[in-house]
Amino acid sequence: MLDRKKIRDDPELIKAKLATRGDEYADIVDRIFQLDADERKAQVELDGLRRERKELSKEIGRLMKGGNEAQAEAKKKTVKDINEKAAAVEEHFNAIQDERVSLLAILPNLPDDSVPVGGEEARQIIKEHGEEGSLAFEGNDHVDLATALNLIDFPAAGRVSGSGFQFYVGLGAELQRALINLMLDIHIGEHGYREMRPPFMVKPEAPFGTGQLPKFKEEMYHVFTPLEQVEHDPAGHPDYYLVPTAEVPVCNYYRGCILPPETLPVKLVAYTPCWRVEAGHYGHEARGLRRVHEFDKVELVVLCAPEESDGFLERMTGEAERVLELLELPYRRVLLPTGDMTFASAKTYDLDVFAVVSGEWLEVSSASNTGDFQSRRANIRFRRDANAKPEFVHMLNASGLALPRVVIALLENNQLEDGTVTVPDALQKYMRGIERLTPPENPLPFLD
């Protein structure tokens, strides 16, 4: 959420900055500017009326005590008139405020000045680590490898849940666990994060806080209480969202709170499954593990003082890179341009890994500084000193990492000509010392 005062102070500047993210925002900013002025005018009027009422009511109390009923009754009439007027002003005020708030909620964050302006073509490759490389033989892609090695049963997932889901089987399932544990251990042990296991279903307020709602409602799975219960109890527990990323529950951990001095920075790491609708993506884009409805991810979240967030973005991105280095995967760091960033972000780095057979760079991490955009929405503040005024914290998140595309690169890049796949050193101790993925002696039949 942008600060309404910023729009009040310099609407043209806000319009210019938002124009780099899309052309639909100028009108909204103008409208908010107008509503803000009207709202304040209405508030002054309303506050004045309420003040009058308050004073008169006190006076009535005094008159009643003094036995002066006739005068009291006369004043009551006056207050009733004031109330009628106030009710009308209040209705007007509420209508303006509702519109202003809902418009403000659909404006994205302002991009940081260091972010390149433009669309996909303006992406900047900041850093490359490792070679794109190629295989000395004709390799298989991850779907064929995962199937041949009895790691992932795609047809079974289709039967049970539909496309976009997977059954990880045997070493495939172990590989998932190993990757999750490796990542968690690195971030906890080497990078000083605290692990958190958040709820996987959240109330609508949570994705509002992080910025998925209201604009991107259609990208999350929505879970409803059984109809019978709702009829029985219309107001109770209306709905939940399945978390699209751990960022949603973890960032909302301190929703509505004022953090005492010495609390910051708060560094949290969480593993969760992530659920995404990903509507409209089929074909090559979605083959195998490229784009799925449910996947595993380890996520880093930092809450810090405003002056520290720039530094944390660099650090967190580096921490995600560390995992790729341990996995010995070639990667590059990309600075996203204004038109490519997610709604809440002021600055984002993506990490892409190279998958040799697919011949593509695949996004496995996204590290974003959201500044005070999310903390305003989720109302998370802190005090520098015991008696200092509360300030909004800065919030950052970074995937560290999302598993499916890591698995793609791991399988494709590490395959040998005999069809087996080597396990990187760092991962072996998480996989019972297994050095190579080979077809099991008695595979679980994958049946079409």
Next chain:
RNA sequence: GGAGAGGUGGCCGAGUGGUUGAAGGCGGCAGUCUCGAAAACUGUUAUGCGGGUUUCCCCCGCAUCGGGGGUUCGAAUCCCCCCCUCUCCGCCA
């Protein structure tokens, strides 16, 4: 799922219709005292929005006692709905 109890400021806790945004205590901060500290004493100590002044200094107003709605000239206080917490029983991984 059944029965009961309860939600007030950073914390504890008073308050059942009229200067109560809220007594009292604890904690925090500042000061006095002290070589210093403790103790004691004094003062201060919620958040948001708005207006004025003006720029971070103050003044003023409004709202907020779990959330929402209602009654009333006036609600922390009365009524209704919801949420949450705790205790006991039941059920269950």
